[in-house]
Amino acid sequence: MTLLPDGSEKGLRGHAEERGIRTRIGMAPPAGEVDRNAPYKRIATEEAWTFPDLVKAQLDYLESGEGPDDASLGMAGMFASMPKLQGMLQDIGEGRIAHMDEYGIDRQLLLLTSPGVQVVRESEGTALARQANDLAAESCNRWPDRFSALAAFDPRDVKGSVQELERANTTLGLNGAVLNSHFQGRYLDEPAYEPILEALEALDAALYIHPTAPYNGQHYKDRGLFGALGGFPHDVWLHTMGLIFSGAFDKYPKLRLVIGHMGECLPLHLYRFDWMQSNADGIPGFRGGQPAVTLKYPVSHYFRNNIWITTSGVGWEPAIKFCMDVMGPERVLYAMDYPYQQSSDELAVYDNIGISAEHKKMLMQTNAENVFRLPKSV
Known part of the structure; x- marks a missing residue:
């Protein structure tokens, strides 16, 4: 099943047409059934979820007219209008596990989905x-054998973020942190x-820096590119x-x-980043007038x-x-991007x-276990 922007599902004919297109443009065609006896566990490492109180807080702020001109806050309203999508996002229990079993996913790493807590009123984040x-x-x-999760935090509250990251990763036993890229136009650098x-x-x-729509991204919206076609990757590019x-x-x-x-x-672009490094390296005045920073290594390092x-x-x-x-x-780690993109x-x-x-085992299993300190599987 592929979830469309209106929350509907793509039918079998649509999948067949898509497969024909994929083959013509040189992408890997479908390769048959999922191997139910694979010699590795499938750990999916970018799997989205949300919860009702957060959706309500996002909508309340959006509809109040008090929020900033933030395309990511507007995106929250769009996602909230998709009941099928919301049902899948808000299920972090048996329904989700049933879909995991359908696709042969052994463990999901849960990431609070974009735009997350960083677009609500600052007092609520x-x-x-x-x-x-x-x-x-x-x-x-x-479900300790099926789910792990990254901690959410609101970087607009620096002290609160540090405290919550400590609590979530020690007391709660979560496995890292997720930030949905910019927070009302600010970045962690x-x-x-x-x-x-x-x-x-x-x-x-x-x-984990996950994409969101660019701040003041009207030029993306005017071209239908504020999401995965342009705005999402570009914002994470800037942040990284x-x-x-x-x-x-x-x-x-x-x-x-x-x-x-x-x-x-x-x-x-690693070759070009190294070649062009002097465009930004060692130059004062960036980030609101900060002193020059000279990197110790090439960007590729x-x-x-x-x-x-x-x-x-x-x-x-x-x-x-x-x-x-x-x-x-x-x-390199495997991820599915459930429920936005899913396919056997x-x-x-x-x-x-x-x-x-x-x-292959590193890609599907052990890299994730190492990076996110997950329980080791056989």
Whole structure:
């Protein structure tokens, strides 16, 4: 099943037409049935969820007219109008597990979906993050073999974020943190938010930056590109490169960052990033007049030492192989992107991808276990 923007499902004929298109443009065609006896566990690492109080808070702020001109807040309203999507997002129990069984997914890593807690009224964000983390931990404790989760936080409240990250990753036993990219036009590379990065490194908690619609993204909306076709990857691109050029990974060398959707195409540009590094490296005045930052290494170094990527939404063998080649097979993790994108055909592609058995198990299972400190499977 593929969920369409109106919340409906694509029929069998639509899938057949899509498969024909995929074959014509050179993408990997469907590869048959999912292997029910695969010699690895399938851990899906970018699987979305939400809960009613958060949806209500987002809608209340949007409809009040008091919020900023933020396309990601508007996106919350769009998602809230899709009852089928909301039903799937808000089920972090037996219904979700049934879908996991259908597709052969052994474990989901739950990420509070975009736009998350960072678009509600600032006074409400941290309380909603706490509620989200309590709900996620409850599901993880009830189904410990099926769910793990990343902690939500609202970076607009720096002190509250540090406290909640500590609580969620120690007391609740969650497995890292998720941020839905910008927060009303701000990014973690700005000096005010450094305590959050410091806390993440101290907790050994990987940070997953998930996409959201760009701030003031009318030029994207005017072209139908504010989502996955443009705005989503571009905003994560800005956030990731901003963190690199801020010197965050030099100051916090054990800080771990994960980005999805085949690294939002960033691995394809590593050669050019290194070549053009002097455009931003060592130049004062960025981020509101900050002193110059000179990186210790080429940009590509950070992609091979501090950054991991997931395959969410890109079940395409050439791209997967390329990223494993340029970043290392230990830095690429499988993700489905449930419930926004789901397909047994896509899963079968992973089962049949032309890589070694060792690297396939790393892709589907052990890389996720290592990066997110998940329970080890046999």
